Amino acid sequence: MEESSRKWAVISVAGILALGMILSSLIVSNSMVKLKMANNTITVTGSAKQQIKSDLSVWTGNFTTQSPQLSTAFNQIKSDQQKIKDYLKNQGINEKDMVFSSINTEVRYATLPNGQYSTQVEGYRLHQQVEIRSPDVDKITELSRQTTDLINQGVEFQSNPPQYFYTKIADMKVKMLSLATKDAMVRAEQIASNAGSRVGALRAARMGVFQITPLYSNEVSDYGINDTSSLEKEITAVMNCEFEIKR
Template identity: 50%
Template sequence: MNGDSVLNRFPQLFGGLFALSAAIVIGSFIGAGAIREVKSANDVLTVTGSAKRPIRSDYIIWRASVSSQQPTLAAAYQETKRYNTRIQSYLKQKKVPSEAISFTSIETSSVPEILPNGRESGNTIAYRVIQRLEVRSDQVDQITALSRQANDLINEGIPLQSNPPEYLYTQLAKLRVEMLAEATKDAKARAEAIANSTGNRVGAIRNARTGVFQITPRYSTEVSDSGVYDTSSLEKDITAVVSVSFGME
């Protein structure tokens, strides 16, 4: 009876309590839905995809040099000039186009006299002249063979210093685009494998970040955070890596 009298005496209080309870229930429901929406919006899966292709270098640079040391600068220069004439004739015999061959400016230096105590006397006992040459070509096999036959000139008495060839690949710009697409497909396949195991589905790409390209000798395991560009090998592997974040459904 006392309870009835309270409700009768304070009907506004009952109405306010009911409204407050309803607001709490409705607010809780809306809040839970909002949390689910936020969770869904932030639910992403980040995976790394990669793609690898074998490539064969299509451009070669071969560098070499000759030098002469004589009592006079003129004599050293004349001897070096004679060496250059023979080298150019040899390259012509090997069917190397003249436009593929370049010679640098001649480098000269003096050779000082060294005293028994290891100090220089101030006198010059000889002069050294160096001439460097470079062959650039897309005829990779031809110039590779030529670099290995440099001892032909050495056997003639030409003091040729031959450097190992540098092998380049000129189609990298086009290949990078193709390989990034392949790496992204690989990332999606990995994401789908993970999502399927948890009963989810992979949605749209939220973010993608490309890594550095690794151009290494064939079958090499060498990697670097800053990327690798091998020029020592004719046959290479190129690897692209991409990190992709997918939305989850």
């Protein structure tokens, strides 16, 4: 009886080991299948570039006046505002397109001999800004360079560089993504052809960030660039695509 028990124990251990080997073989086989399927794709980055010209410009100018008396300073800045309106009208700008900010008042205190400020008011300095938005980008570009002529009229005026925007960027992005995807497919086909394979269906696609840069610029950013300083720009789209590879 004892010898019979030993035989069954040996058979049971052998059976367990055999079953373990079979299961291990199935697991390894399954892993190899998955690995083979995982390697049956190719990931390629495609890109597309397009030159664009801005169709909206935003220009701002700042003007300032100061006087020992607040009322005098206020009257002066209102007079300067009217001079600016008249000047811009003569340049072909409609008054409804001129946006004047609220007047900012800065109190100037007298300086003591030790360099510290006293509580005595020395005068008032008033600041105001004018803004113009226009689709006539060429006119605004020229205007931004000429408005310093207001200085000859006694206006303490500073012209800021215009900002340039492209208002159809949403539609452009759709077109650019399509072109970038086609470029990725061409690249994938070239790589697959060299390996004696062909490209199948698109498995996955991930859009990269858009880069809107001045013409001929090589600048890029992980967060994307949206240049507003240049009238002529270049937009770049990137797509990371995963394609099925067929033997």
